[in-house]
Amino acid sequence: MEETPLKVDVEQLPSAVVLRAEGEVDSYTADELREKLAEAFGAKLPVVLDVSEVEFFASAGLSVLVEYHLLGEDRGIPLRLVSPRGSVLRALRATTLNETLELYLSLDEALRGR
Template identity: 40%
Template sequence: MTNTDFPVRRTNTQIPAQSGQPEIVKSNPTDLAITLGHTAEGVPVLRVSGEVDMRTAPALRLEVDRAIARRPMLVLDLTGVEFLASAGLSILIELTRRAPETGLRWGAVATGRAVLRPLEAVGMLSVIPVYPTVTDAVAAVNAGQP
């Protein structure tokens, strides 16, 4: 099994700005599921569920890189993440660090302890642009706010 042998569902569906929680479908609790959608305004939204650790983070990094290669904006919906290890944190930190130099506008959506606690523990909760809803993150990205 390679680092990208996880269920990655790529879609071209539009995600309304007022959408609710995504439907999370996994066959195994340790799977990483990533769904790509776009808002009506064209903002890419990656919905992530499962565990982001050293085994699954490369698949997430690949999808993030693909999404921002097309357009330097991204909403990363982490509401379905059940575990966020240092490998996942490094992706978020890297996005934050390269945003000013590349013009990337992005935001993460997180409400659960599985994501917020690790961010808080490493002192990044006030640095990484985290929003409570996809709607809030999309609005910030569209406004050019980190």
């Protein structure tokens, strides 16, 4: 049995929709992330994407983040990233998206939005 390179769990809370991603985000899995974000944004609540268990984040994934960051700005729905590190943080810094996206060290901080 082949393991899925990306797993995204979704939890609806009263104050936000939390997505917990695990694995790799690349050109093969970016559409799965896009679909989960589309569903989450439908709730019209802040969207918190926990990427602490993401091992690899390619440019296709960065494009999805930009797409939903801009959509969120248009709709007044924040997209908050939790615990980017390793290759995720390197990719964000290399593209200066760490200066544009809302980054948080913990889920609690992201839920509070500070």
